[in-house]
Amino acid sequence: MPKDLVFITVIGKDQKGIIARISNALFKHNINIEDLNQKIMDGYFVMTMLADMADSRASIGDIKKEFAEIEKQMDLNIQVQHENIFKAMHRV
Amino acid sequence: MEYSLEEVMETVRMTLYHNFDIRTVTLGINLKDCIDTDIESFKSNVYDKVTEYGKRLVSEAGKIEDKYAVPIINKRISVTPVSLIVESCKEDAPLEIAKTLDMAAHDANIDFIGGYGALVQKGMTRADSRLIDSLPEMLSSTEQVCAFLNVGSTVSGMNMDAIIKIGNILKDIASRTDNGIGCTKFAVFSNAPEDNPFMAGAFHGVGEPDFSLNIGISGPGVVRSVVEKNRDCDLTGLSEVIKRTAFKITRAGELIGRELASNMEVPFGIVDISLASTNKVGDSVAGIVEMMGIEHIGAPGSTAALALLIDAVKKGGAMASGNVGGLSGTFIPVSEDSGMNEGVRSGALSIEKLEALTAVCSVGLDMIAIPGDTPAETISAIIADELSIGVVNGKTTGVRLIPVPGKVAGDYVNFGGLLGETYVMNVSSFSSRDFILRGGRMPAPITSMKN
Numbered sequence: 001m002p003k004d005l006v007f008i009t010v011i012g013k014d015q016k017g018i019i020a021r022i023s024n025a026l027f028k029h030n031i032n033i034e035d036l037n038q039k040i041m042d043g044y045f046v047m048t049m050l051a052d053m054a055d056s057r058a059s060i061g062d063i064k065k066e067f068a069e070i071e072k073q074m075d076l077n078i079q080v081q082h083e084n085i086f087k088a089m090h091r092v
Numbered sequence: 093m094e095y096s097l098e099e100v101m102e103t104v105r106m107t108l109y110h111n112f113d114i115r116t117v118t119l120g121i122n123l124k125d126c127i128d129t130d131i132e133s134f135k136s137n138v139y140d141k142v143t144e145y146g147k148r149l150v151s152e153a154g155k156i157e158d159k160y161a162v163p164i165i166n167k168r169i170s171v172t173p174v175s176l177i178v179e180s181c182k183e184d185a186p187l188e189i190a191k192t193l194d195m196a197a198h199d200a201n202i203d204f205i206g207g208y209g210a211l212v213q214k215g216m217t218r219a220d221s222r223l224i225d226s227l228p229e230m231l232s233s234t235e236q237v238c239a240f241l242n243v244g245s246t247v248s249g250m251n252m253d254a255i256i257k258i259g260n261i262l263k264d265i266a267s268r269t270d271n272g273i274g275c276t277k278f279a280v281f282s283n284a285p286e287d288n289p290f291m292a293g294a295f296h297g298v299g300e301p302d303f304s305l306n307i308g309i310s311g312p313g314v315v316r317s318v319v320e321k322n323r324d325c326d327l328t329g330l331s332e333v334i335k336r337t338a339f340k341i342t343r344a345g346e347l348i349g350r351e352l353a354s355n356m357e358v359p360f361g362i363v364d365i366s367l368a369s370t371n372k373v374g375d376s377v378a379g380i381v382e383m384m385g386i387e388h389i390g391a392p393g394s395t396a397a398l399a400l401l402i403d404a405v406k407k408g409g410a411m412a413s414g415n416v417g418g419l420s421g422t423f424i425p426v427s428e429d430s431g432m433n434e435g436v437r438s439g440a441l442s443i444e445k446l447e448a449l450t451a452v453c454s455v456g457l458d459m460i461a462i463p464g465d466t467p468a469e470t471i472s473a474i475i476a477d478e479l480s481i482g483v484v485n486g487k488t489t490g491v492r493l494i495p496v497p498g499k500v501a502g503d504y505v506n507f508g509g510l511l512g513e514t515y516v517m518n519v520s521s522f523s524s525r526d527f528i529l530r531g532g533r534m535p536a537p538i539t540s541m542k543n
Contacts, residue, residue: 007095009104037097048100061158079104081161088347089340090099 004054005034005083006063012076014045021074025066026051029058050083103344107161111313111375112341114348115368116166118206118289119149120296120304120361123172129180135192142169142193145303145356146200152355156348164348165510166203170294170306173240175210175223186223187230194234202236204277206294209240213282214248214533224257228264231274238292244282244479246486250534252476255280259472259528266464266495275494276459276511280475282482282489287362288418293490304361305353306418309345310368311337313375315405319383330384331404338365338408346413362417365409366455367401369429371512377401377422378431389424389431390441395448398422402453419488424449425459427507427514436515443474443517451481456490461505461516464497471495473524476534484537 008026010018019036026033031051038047053060060080067078106112126137146169153164171193178185190208197205208230210220227239241258244250258280266272279293286297289306296304318337322330345363353360369377378389381397402422409416424446426432435441443460450456457478462471475491482489496505501518 007100009100011104011108037100039097041097041101046097046101048097050094059155059158061155064158077108079108079161081103081107082159084347084351085160085162085344086095086100086103088343089103090095 001054003052006051006053006060007081007083007086008049008051009079009081010047010076011044012074014040015074018047018074018076021070022049022067025063025070029063029066030056031058031063106311106314106341110311110317111370111372112311113163113165114307114345115310116168116289116308117149117153117164117349117352118168118170118294118306118308119145119356119358120170120287120300120306121145122296122300122302123177127177127180131181131185131188134181135188138189138192139196142171142196142205143200145169146196146202148356150201152352155355156352160344160348162344162348168289168291168294169197169202169205170289170296171205171207172298173210173295174208175217175220176298178223179217179219183222186226190230190234190237194237197236204236204238204291206238206240206291207296208237209242209295211242211284212251212254213242213245214251216251216254224254224261227261227278228268228274231265231277232268237277238294239278240281240284240293240295242281242284244483244534246283246483246539247536249536250282250476250479250483252528252534253531255472255476256528256531258475259468262471262493263468263495266497271505271507272464272494272496273507273511276492276507279490279492280479282479283487284490285418285488289364290366290368290419292492300361301359303358305349305356305358306361306364307345307349307352308364308366308368308418309341310366311341312367312369312377312380313372314341315367315401316374316376316380316383319380327400331400334401334404335408338405339412342409342412342416346415360415362415363409363413364418365405365416365420366418366423367405368423369425370510371428371430373430376429376431377424378429378435382431388438388440389435390445394445395452398449398453419455421455421488422453423458424454426517427459427461427512428510429512433512433514436517443519447478447481450478450489451485455488456492458490458492459494459511459514460492461494461496461499461514462519463500463516464495466495466519467523467525469523469525469528470519472528474519476528480534483534486539
């Protein structure tokens with residue numbers, strides 16, 4: 001089955017439980033985490049996660065709704081974007 | 093991971109912090125197959141087609157916004173020039189069709205619908221004249237319908253009789269609407285493209301298929317941020333970094349346009365790579381020029397700076413997509429760009445300098461408020477000046493002027509929302525009346541001997 005990859009980018013203050021809460025939300029929707037990267041950039045905690053939605057019934061819109069609560073509670077900025085846009089911009 | 097963290101963050105930053113967005117997705121719809129000599133059937137054909145596709149456009153655009161987290165600011169429709177489809181109808185048909193388009197746009201939740209216009213660069217048919225005469229009533233009695241006229245082209249010259257009419261019509265539109273706001277929905281062109289997705293001038297040209305999905309990307313904020321990061325490089329280097337950025341945003345635009353067209357099962361048309369500003373902080377074309385080292389837009393050097401900017405954008409865009417089209421120039425609308433407006437307020441920017449800027453880089457004199465008592469012949473003369481730049485140089489130029497009733501140079505006027513706010517610009521008080529009133533057709537220019 002072809003993969004349906006999305007990038008989840010989290011920007012904010014480093015704190016306990018960020019990855020746990022995001023992984024939990026993804027697990028709930030049967031989304032597999034393929035890769036994970038984190039770093040402090042310009043003083044902010046930045047994490048990017050590559051996830052495969054091929055086995056999930058959820059849409060990107062559903063995932064965003066799920067993350068909205070986490071964003072509010074943990075004061076984070078979470079972006080979910082399909083991989084295609086990164087391919088278009090950064091790969092010729 | 094296949095992408096570095098820096099690459100991922102570059103894209104994320106563009107949308108999150110630098111206002112990268114799809115300024116418009118505009119579905120061109122052919123209305124020739126809706127024509128009927130019975131006006132009621134005609135209207136119902138138009139209404140059904142526009143609402144069906146309009147609703148699909150809004151719904152599919154929403155899904156794509158979610159998928160890529162790139163906001164799509166406007167969902168619009170452009171239609172076959174209305175003057176062409178009402179040729180065989182009775183006198184009030186243009187207005188009837190305009191009201192139908194307005195209702196359809198409203199019911200489908202479309203932001204604007206364009207195409208109420210005519211191509212009269214060489215002469216006017218009876219239907220063209222009727223449509224032009226109906227513009228004041230149309231623009232003051234509908235909400236979402238935009239109007240255009242093409243009155244000049246490099247191969248036909250310039251229809252000065254039409255330009256005389258427009259001077260009077262703009263004053264009439266202004267007098268019927270608050271702050272002359274009706275004029276913001278009316279653009280006059282030379283060499284108007286048939287696939288332009290931007291309002292007010294969008295229409296679905298006669299050379300187009302039944303449908304065509306055109307997309308306008310926008311990234312002044314993104315370009316400004318790369319210029320800011322490269323404060324010390326020379327202009328060759330600066331052109332290079334702008335080019336790379338334009339490449340990336342055009343690729344994103346093309347991806348989104350193609351996918352939206354495919355989901356709607358309509359042909360993909362073009363990506364318009366124009367830099368289109370908004371009044372959001374940092375999202376200003378003037379801001380890019382100022383970041384390049386010009387104190388205020390309008391100061392000496394502005395024309396060269398804008399020429400470099402748009403050339404780099406075009407080079408990057410052309411490499412990124414084989415479907416670049418529409419206007420694809422830099423927009424320098426005064427009221428819609430806070431930096432341009434500041435240029436007017438500070439005295440750095442005049443209409444004459446704006447005209448010079450349009451000769452090398454941009455699409456025209458856009459969203460400029462002028463004193464309400466400007467004579468109609470002077471308005472016609474400003475239009476003739478600007479359009480002749482397009483006619484002679486084989487490029488598109490357009491004019492969107494708002495003679496604001498009761499206001500004089502320096503007064504402040506607020507049009508609201510994306511249309512922005514501005515200071516009324518000074519217009520030369522010297523007369524052009526006798527020249528303009530000669531009328532006739534300005535012959536097409538010779539296209540050799542390019543100096």
